[in-house]
Amino acid sequence: MKYNTLTLLLATAAISGVGYAQAQTSVTIYGTADAAIVYSSNQRGNSNTYMNSGNLNASKLGFMGSEDLGGGSKAIFTLEQGFSINTGAQSDATKAFNRQAFVGLSDARYGTFTLGRQYTPYWRYVGGLGPTGVLTGATGAHPGDLDGLDTTIRINNSLVYASPVISGFQASALYGFGENAGNISAGNSSSAALRYDYNALSLALGYVKLTNNNLKGFAPWDPNVTSGSYAQSPVNAGYASARSVQMIAAAARYNPSDKWMLGLNFSNVQMTPGTASLFTHQATFNTAGLISTYKLTPAITLAAGYSYTRESAANGISDPARYQQLSLEQTYDFSKRTALYFLQAYQRARGQTLGANGVTPVNAVAVVGDSQNGSPSSNGKQFVGAIGIRHQF
Known part of the structure; x- marks a missing residue:
């Protein structure tokens, strides 16, 4: 009898505890499945037609949750993993949650503080x-991102702090x-x-600085030495030995009606050498x-973007690289979650930049958006077109 009574009390307590947790906590599972047929006019000298994942939006799976702590405060977390819908493989086999992984506290009066692997306030x-706020980064990001x-x-x-809107x-x-013992500023x-x-x-101004004192190059960064990741392409490959890279950017957007928007953006990127740099x-x-x-x-939205990028004349380069890119995007929304999309982008590159050895000037080659970073053109011209479907859940 005593055993049955004790069992009943424990079961009641457990049920009550579960009910309390469910009432105070919410967890959302979300994600994107995106695939397209892509055509590139020149990938290292040859045209190519292939399937690609994450063209309009990156294919990903995420978990986002919060717990009400009372008084307008809550605990929050996000875990987000990228994947290829073509193969089911992780975007980064070395990380369970390569896109985001953070936990923190949020308060309506004082703002939000989070810790983990995170995007920058700059982004x-x-x-x-900026450009990828309306155009996909695959074909709309500035050359090589x-x-x-x-x-x-x-x-x-x-560590990230974000203020409330005031x-x-x-x-x-x-x-x-950087977590380097004896040199906390390294990396x-x-x-x-x-x-x-x-x-x-809407107006925004941002700054980001990444240090690279280990001189292993920006891509891939050594996760045990440096805290940041940075895309590498033929646009910046010659400066992988830089001690630091600094970015300052501004963007403005004007929405006079629900039908159309006009935006402007500008960025300045500085790659600074150190004593062991090759340039x-x-x-x-x-x-x-x-x-x-x-x-x-x-149901139908049209988008367009144009950008002009110019490198400085330095490091033996008298005819600095220039990149012009035109990007177009058309989407048809079957519903709030599912869309059919069409992408077109053309880039022309002229002048010279440093080659991958960081010493010798070479002719600039075209690399549309950031989808072609690993498959640039063999010359100064590249066209990319895609037709795909994206589903969000």
Whole structure:
């Protein structure tokens, strides 16, 4: 009798505990499945038609949760993994959650503080208003995603604070630990950004700095030494031995109606050599861009972007590289979750940049968006077109 009573009490307590947890906690499973048939006019000298995953939006699976702590405060977390829908493989076989993995506290009055592997405030604020805020990074990112306005920069071991929105303003700052004993600044990362929204106008300004004191190159970064990741392509491959890379960018967007939007963006990227770098003078890339969208019907959206990137004349380069890119996008929404999309982009590259050895100037080659980083053109021209389907859940 005593045993049955004890069992009943424990079961009641367990049920009550479960009910309390469910009432206070919410967890959301979300993700994207995206695949397309892609044509590239020139990949290292040959045209190619192939399937590619994550063209309009990256294919991913995520878990996002929160627990109400009372008084307007809550605990939050996000775990997000990228994958290839073509093969089912992880985007990064070395990480269970390569895209995001963080935990923190959020308060409606004081803001949000999080710890883990995270995107920079620079990308969240400026990137949100920049080219890939409306165009896909696959064909709409600035050449090679040189300025990190797409999702190629993620910071390990990072602390992020984001303020609440105050009179239309919101600010955020990040610090990523390099975690090198005896030299805490080696391999660290930092970022800050400010955004302002007023009626139809949105403005953002951001900064990010990545240090690379281990001289292993930006891609792949050694996760045990450096805190940041950064895309590598023929645009910046010659500067992989840089001591640091710094990015400053601004973006503006104007939405006069529900039908159309016009946006402007500008970025400045500085790659600074150290005593062991292969190049000797700072390399600077400036990019100016224009983006626009138009909602033709409730289901059909058209988008376009143009960018011009110019490298500085330094390191023995008298005819610096210039990249012009035109990107177009058309989407048809079957529903809020499912869309058919068409992408077209053309890039022309001229002039010279440093080759992958970091010493010898070479002719600049075209590399559309960031989808062609590993398969650039053999010359200064490249066209990419795609037709695909994306489903979000």
